[in-house]
Amino acid sequence: MRASMLSDWLAQRIERTGGLPIYRQLYGLLQQAILSRELPAGTKVPSSRLLASELGLGRNTVTQVYEQLALEGYVWSATGQGTFVSDSAPDEIVGADSAARDAAPAEPRVLSARGARLLQGAGVSQRQGGAFMPGVPDVSRFPAAVWSRLQSKYWRRLPPDLLTYAPGGGLPKLRQVLADYLRTSRSVRCTPDQIIVTTGIHQSIDLAVRLLSDSGDVIWTEDPCYWGVRSVLQVSGLSLKAIPVDAEGINPSADDLADPPKLMLVTPSHQYPLGMVMSLARRRMLLEFARQNGCWIIEDDYDSEFRYGSRPLASLQGLDTAGQVIYVGSFGKTLFPGLRIGYIVVPEGLSTSFATASAELYREGQLLQQAVLAEFIGEGHFTSHIRRMRGLYGQRRQILLDTIRKRYGDALQIAGGDAGLHLVLRLPDGVDDREVAKAALAVNIVVRPLSGYFLRPGEGMSGLLIGYGCVAEEEIEPAFEKLAAVLDPALGSGFRFSTHA
Ligand SMILES: Cc1ncc(COP(=O)(O)O)c(C=O)c1O
Structure with missing residues (x-):
């Protein structure tokens, strides 16, 4: 369109009665004409005085619209020369992008090598509850009334800080x-200053790794280990060494041992996912090795509160006299995962660095939730909740163990059943546990294949992680029957099992 035709084009489109305010209409029409290239780049638009008189509008209206378009980069003005359509109206770029977006989803090739690796190994599940989701507590038993009472108390007061x-x-x-809780329940030795509140174990480990290592440094991880923290470590640029x-x-x-790493990450109270407890001799050996070689040990104490048949075990941090252990824990299992509050306990002398870095990197928040949580713990609700849930999970675990034994006798080994929220049902070598997990999902049962937790190629054991924390007692047996129906064909007709007499 030639500039001389602009006022006619606009006059035909402006609604004088009942439409949007004239200013908005004029702005929108000019923007549209520029984006659609009806008014090509470089076109000189009529002066505000001329356009106002041709359209019968106040000059101020047109001036304001031109100013707004200039501010957004659609037009530019040169004193004494006039106003021109810009060469690169910003929405041209946006327009092209959105067209491309409509045409095809983002291609993985836009990801960095680090990003692609993260997504390749991603293990996050769309389902976060029901039979037999490992690692998820029963959120329906959370004492919501107490929490809500404490929360409304704070919201009523609205403390600005x-x-x-x-x-x-x-x-x-x-x-x-x-600090009081960790001292008495987990034998963690620390002052309140040494505790940094985070959004959970993932963030605590991310923070520790960023502050204590550089890209390319070596970290030892247990093999097998939790896929979630493995992802955190991999994107940090560390070199992972899988230790059996x-x-x-x-x-x-x-x-x-001849080649000490910068860091190691261990789960001493309840090895994840196999469930063994680190022996005292091994704990001492690791602490001494770390002391002599200046390594950091990250202790992931993710679900140690739920131990059945014996008291929760003391932490590795409590045995550390040299300040080599970084202890990380979470309320994800003890309260509910969506709370996203966890903590990291750092050796004396590192607390200010960690606190500052945490604020710098993550812009912490959730202070109101933290205040509610502090009161929840202080009033004793936390320990009673843990006690109640330990009883409930213990009962569910027993039902699951009995159900497994009833079906398979002693033919399938069970590991890790003394603590936590899941157990591992070992499968004979050669049974493809990923296929079994896939078939189970098709009948709405979630289990995780044990082989997926191993890092060393060819070293994986076959098995299934079966979570019982979020499965109601009466659902355990029927759900296991569904699982067994897909497991039996995988075990094959040659598989024999012995039942208890
Ligand atoms: C061994 C282990 N560490 C850490 C976590 C996650 O902790 P958070 O939710 O606090 O990040 C999990 C969750 O399943 C886990 O199994």
């Missing part, structure tokens, strides 16, 4: 009650 940006480290009151585990926990060989 809980609504603004958080100072690094977390709410002092929460750090205080946590035996009945006493992580078991580095003489060759491994």
Whole structure:
């Protein structure tokens, strides 16, 4: 369209009665004409005085629209020369992008190598409950009435310091009650200052790794290990070295010990996912090795509160006299995963660095939730909830064990059943546990294949992680029958099992 035709084009489109305000209409029409290239780049538009008189509008209206379009980059003005359509109206670019977006989903090739690797190994499940989702607690039993009473108390008062940006480290009151809890329940030796509140174990490990290692440094992980933290470590640029585990926990060989890593990540209370407890001898060996070689040990104490038949075990951190252990824990299993509150306990001397870095990197928040949680713990609700849930999970675990035994006798080995929220049903070598998990999902049962937790190629054991935390007692047996119906064909007709007499 030639500029001389612009006023006619506009006059035909402007609604004088009942439409949008004239200013908005004029702005929208000019924007549309520029984006659709009806008014090509470089076109000189009529002066505001001329356009106003041709359209019968106030000059101010047109001036304001031109100013707005200039501000957004659609037009530009040169004193004494006039106003011109820009060469690169910003929405041209946006327009092209959205057309491309409509045409095809984003291609994986736009991801960095690091991003692609992360997605390749991603294990997050769309389902987060029901039979037999491992690692998920029964959120329906959370004492919501107590929480809501405490929460409304804070919302009524609306303390400004809980609504603004958080100072690094977390709410002092929460750090205080946590220090007491960790000291008495987990034998963790720390002052409140040494505790940094985070959004959970993933973030705690991310923070520790960023502050204590550089890209290319080596970290030892247990093999098998939790896929979630494996992802966190992989994207951090660390070089992962998978160390096998035996009945006493992580078991580095003489060759491994000859080449100390910068960090190691262990689950001493309840090896994830196999469930063994790290022996005292192994704990001492690791601590001494770390002390002599200046390594950091990250202790992931993710679900140690739920131990059946014996008291929860003391932490590795409690045995550390040299300040080499970084202890990480979470309320994800003890309260509910969506709370996203966890903690990291750092050696003395590192607390200010960690608190500052945490605020710098993550802009912490959730102070109100932290205040509620501090009171929840302080009033004793936390320990009663754990006690209640330990009883409930213990009962569910027993039903599951009985059901498995009834069906398979002693023919399939069960590992990791003494603690936590899942057990591992070992399958004979050669049974493809990924196929079994896939077939189970088709009948609406979630189990995770054990082989997927191994890092060393060819070292995976076959088995299934079966979670019982979020399965109601009466659902366990029928759900297991469904699982057994897909498992039996995989075990094959030659599979024989012995039942208890
Ligand atoms: C061994 C282990 N560590 C950490 C986590 C996750 O902890 P969070 O939810 O606090 O990030 C899990 C969750 O299943 C886990 O199994």
